[in-house]
Amino acid sequence: MLLRVNLSLLPGTLCDMLNASLQKHELMLTCLDSIENIQQFTQDPADILIINEEKIPVPALDTLKLLMQIPDPPSVIVLTESGRDRQAGMLAAGCEVVLSTGTSPDIICKAVDSILRKHIVRQNEILKTKRLISEPRLSDFVSQSRSMQTFLNLVKKVVHTDSSLLILGETGVGKERLALAIHGESKRKNSPFIAVNCAALPENLLESELFGHEKGAFTGAVRTRRGAFELAHKGTIFLDEIGDIPIHLQTKLLRAIQEKQFQKVGGENAVNVDVRIMAATNRDLATEVKEGRFRKDLYYRLSVICLNIPPLSERREDIPELVRNYINYLAPRIGVPGKDINADAMQALIDYHWPGNVRELINVIERAMLLCEGGWITPAELPEEVSRHVAAVSAQLPVSGITGQSCQEWAGKSWKKIRNEVIHSTEKKYLSAMLDRHAGRVYSAAAEAGITPRAFYQKLNRHSIAASDSRNKISSGDF
Numbered sequence: 001m002l003l004r005v006n007l008s009l010l011p012g013t014l015c016d017m018l019n020a021s022l023q024k025h026e027l028m029l030t031c032l033d034s035i036e037n038i039q040q041f042t043q044d045p046a047d048i049l050i051i052n053e054e055k056i057p058v059p060a061l062d063t064l065k066l067l068m069q070i071p072d073p074p075s076v077i078v079l080t081e082s083g084r085d086r087q088a089g090m091l092a093a094g095c096e097v098v099l100s101t102g103t104s105p106d107i108i109c110k111a112v113d114s115i116l117r118k119h120i121v122r123q124n125e126i127l128k129t130k131r132l133i134s135e136p137r138l139s140d141f142v143s144q145s146r147s148m149q150t151f152l153n154l155v156k157k158v159v160h161t162d163s164s165l166l167i168l169g170e171t172g173v174g175k176e177r178l179a180l181a182i183h184g185e186s187k188r189k190n191s192p193f194i195a196v197n198c199a200a201l202p203e204n205l206l207e208s209e210l211f212g213h214e215k216g217a218f219t220g221a222v223r224t225r226r227g228a229f230e231l232a233h234k235g236t237i238f239l240d241e242i243g244d245i246p247i248h249l250q251t252k253l254l255r256a257i258q259e260k261q262f263q264k265v266g267g268e269n270a271v272n273v274d275v276r277i278m279a280a281t282n283r284d285l286a287t288e289v290k291e292g293r294f295r296k297d298l299y300y301r302l303s304v305i306c307l308n309i310p311p312l313s314e315r316r317e318d319i320p321e322l323v324r325n326y327i328n329y330l331a332p333r334i335g336v337p338g339k340d341i342n343a344d345a346m347q348a349l350i351d352y353h354w355p356g357n358v359r360e361l362i363n364v365i366e367r368a369m370l371l372c373e374g375g376w377i378t379p380a381e382l383p384e385e386v387s388r389h390v391a392a393v394s395a396q397l398p399v400s401g402i403t404g405q406s407c408q409e410w411a412g413k414s415w416k417k418i419r420n421e422v423i424h425s426t427e428k429k430y431l432s433a434m435l436d437r438h439a440g441r442v443y444s445a446a447a448e449a450g451i452t453p454r455a456f457y458q459k460l461n462r463h464s465i466a467a468s469d470s471r472n473k474i475s476s477g478d479f
Helices: 012-023 039-043 060-069 084-093 105-129 146-158 175-184 203-211 247-259 285-290 296-302 316-334 343-351 357-371 384-396 415-437 442-449 453-462
Strands: 004-008 028-030 048-052 075-080 097-100 165-168 193-197 236-240 261-263 270-272 276-281 305-308
Touching: 004 012, 012 105, 048 105, 060 075, 060 084, 075 084, 075 105, 084 097, 097 105, 146 175, 146 305, 165 175, 175 193, 175 236, 175 276, 203 247, 247 261, 247 296, 285 296, 316 343, 316 357, 343 357, 343 384, 415 442, 415 453, 442 453
Parallel strands: 004 028, 004 048, 048 075, 075 097, 165 276, 165 305, 193 236, 236 276
Antiparallel strands: 261 270
16 A cells, blocks of 8 residues: 655755654655646645645645645645634645644644544555456446447346356457356356366367366376366356367267266266356357357357447447546556546547457556556557557648648657657647636636546646646636
8 A cells, every 4th residue: 555745845854854754654755846836736646745835836725725626635734824714714625634833743743644544444445345357247347338238238137047148259358257247246156157268278188177087087187186067066167269169079068068967087977067157259159050160059058148248449438437447456456656547548549449359458558557657648658559540640730830840850750759749749739728718727628628627737737837827827716
């Protein structure tokens, strides 16, 4: 668990004393060298901010109110020489604690301890309510797209039955996760879920993996072993890539499904089992049947209900929510601070065709989070094939008035560098124009831009644009 404390422009002696005290708690400490506007508070996010009132950009109360509007705002401790009425105003603005500037470091540390306990309790509660990604539920598949909603309505009708399910879909679309989610909400949820990848095992081992073997059944069978069907008794067996199972094993599999019994390799006695069958494939089994590579009777036995998961390319409206969910999931597991994603990078993800579906999306997000050095994922952290559409748009933009460069000045520069320069320059002009259009009101500008105020502030900071540069200061109408 990582908690950050920002000691912003406190007197040197006090800052040193607090620093030494807080380091005993193994906290991550940061300090701003100067504060000119609200954007600097978001440059290096903190869980707790300790600041002297005189260092808060004026008007201080308005700045504090604006700070509280930022997503996941810090708990603020203000040190002040003001009277009680002013202190009450700061508390009303959202400050956690207001103390006199003469307060001893020990008392300040006690206030920090109290706030830390609240943060730890809150984070522990969040962790308790978040299931592992290996324990999916149908609620994880909530979607904005019509095709996915129609699909999920069908899934909900078969969750509590024992009927065989054939799950179809492109590679990486989440077939096993769907099977796990269905099992996790079925009447068999307290019994085993056993998955077998029929394409990952050599043909001579697959039969033993499915049905088990007796000791001495073949070379290397030094003991009796239970197979997937026996291990899944009373639960669910998931046969992934069922289209790759050899034709001679299809006969034995059909009997196991129909009769609910089988014989182990080298065995003589029948083993009775009670399992629900779920199978998945990215092959066209109907074509496989026509061409004689898959038994027709097995196909009909497996496909009592067919669930065809829509590919990610057909439900692009779900991508923003999926991205944010996976960022939140991955951050503590790969050991990086929480990230956000800017509008350009998000648009690149939405426009990409995703041949690897959700699995590819997760890999791209993890890669971007590991490469990202700041708090925001940009197109620069995305793979070239994903961010290519940003480059295509940039290539169509006129150079005049954007970069001020001629073709000759591009010589010797890589395409990636030129693309980033164009994007950077265009974004800066856009932000300035939006601020002018809204008379410096950041919240109004962010609303028209279609991004969060936090994202707008981050972009302003990246381009060294102060909101006060446009029509003086941020208007109180932003609050």
